[in-house]
Amino acid sequence: MNGLHGKVALVTGGSRSIGAAIAKHLAAEGASVAITYSASPERAREVVHAIESAGGRAIATRADAGDPEAVRAAVARTVEELGGIDILVNNAAIALAGPIDAITPEDYQRMIAVNVTGAFVATQEAVRHMRTGGRVIHIGSSMTRYAAIGGASLYALTKGALSGFTRGLARDLGPRGITVNAVHPGPTDTDMNPDGGPLSKVIGPGIAVGRYGRPEEIASAVVYLASPEASFVTGADIAIDGGFTA
Numbered sequence: 001m002n003g004l005h006g007k008v009a010l011v012t013g014g015s016r017s018i019g020a021a022i023a024k025h026l027a028a029e030g031a032s033v034a035i036t037y038s039a040s041p042e043r044a045r046e047v048v049h050a051i052e053s054a055g056g057r058a059i060a061t062r063a064d065a066g067d068p069e070a071v072r073a074a075v076a077r078t079v080e081e082l083g084g085i086d087i088l089v090n091n092a093a094i095a096l097a098g099p100i101d102a103i104t105p106e107d108y109q110r111m112i113a114v115n116v117t118g119a120f121v122a123t124q125e126a127v128r129h130m131r132t133g134g135r136v137i138h139i140g141s142s143m144t145r146y147a148a149i150g151g152a153s154l155y156a157l158t159k160g161a162l163s164g165f166t167r168g169l170a171r172d173l174g175p176r177g178i179t180v181n182a183v184h185p186g187p188t189d190t191d192m193n194p195d196g197g198p199l200s201k202v203i204g205p206g207i208a209v210g211r212y213g214r215p216e217e218i219a220s221a222v223v224y225l226a227s228p229e230a231s232f233v234t235g236a237d238i239a240i241d242g243g244f245t246a
Contacts, residue, residue: 003227005030008082010075012036012065012122013092015044017190018139021215022089023047025223027056034078036063036071036092057082065092065118066110075125087226088126090119090162091139095192097151108154115158116165123169132177135226136169138162139218140237142186145245148203159184163237170235179234181225186241188213208243 004026014023014035024047027033033051037044037060044060051058061077063070078085093115096107123136141159143152162182169180187203189195195212204212221240224230239245 002030003229004087004223007031007086007226008034008078008084009087009089009226010034010036010078010085010122010126011089011091012063012071012074012118013038014089015040015047015060017192018185018188018215018218019089019091020047021219022091022222023058024050025216025219026087026089026226027051027058028054029223029227031087031226032057032082034059034061034074034082036061036065036074038062038064038092064114065122066113068117068121071118071121072125075122075129079129085126085129086131086133087135087137088122089137089139089222089226090122092118093139093158095152095155097155099151100153103154111154111158115155116161119162119165123165127173127178130176130178133228133231134173134176134178135230136173136178136180137222137225138166138180138182139222140182140184142184142239142241142245144184144237145239148206148244149199166237167235174234179225179231181230181233181236181238183218183221183225184237184239184241185218186213186239186244188215188218190215203244206244207241208246211242213240213242
């Protein structure tokens, strides 16, 4: 399958879980893929190796999403080494949980820096290089539609910001032939929220299909949005959550 042959994709936070699955799926469709990582160089190398072993092209750049200069440098390296950028997937995120009156200013600033500012800076830099057919895809969360547990108000705030950003950007970039969409995963088996982990007993019963999602299932939605077939889809919030928010 080569629906993205000749395209270049950048996936932030692409060394683990959903990000790694997205990077591999985009590469399987023919895209050259750059990923960023912050604290897991070994896993980043594993993703690059997996893509290259399958005949693809990939690079990994260490870049904390909360550091604007590092994000800008990652975009610049992608353009320089892979020849441009056609697809940006803003996936990098952190989750610091707690009741609203216990959230420290430092935790607030860190969450905003990584989950919101990081996506803004990456997008601002990437679209400077995008042509007609470009794609910006944000990875949000089903918690923007259904806050299933307490203690996640700050996380939901940051992911909700991406939804608004998506719609505004769709208007800004539509005339240039660039689409902007958000994918909102529900409970998915990741490092942050593993199937069988402490949260699964609480939120698992609320999933309509009766199981956690797999990172590959989120990646499939991203690949569709990155494809030529999705050229009329923009400004959309797409829930991939097994009916969790139904």
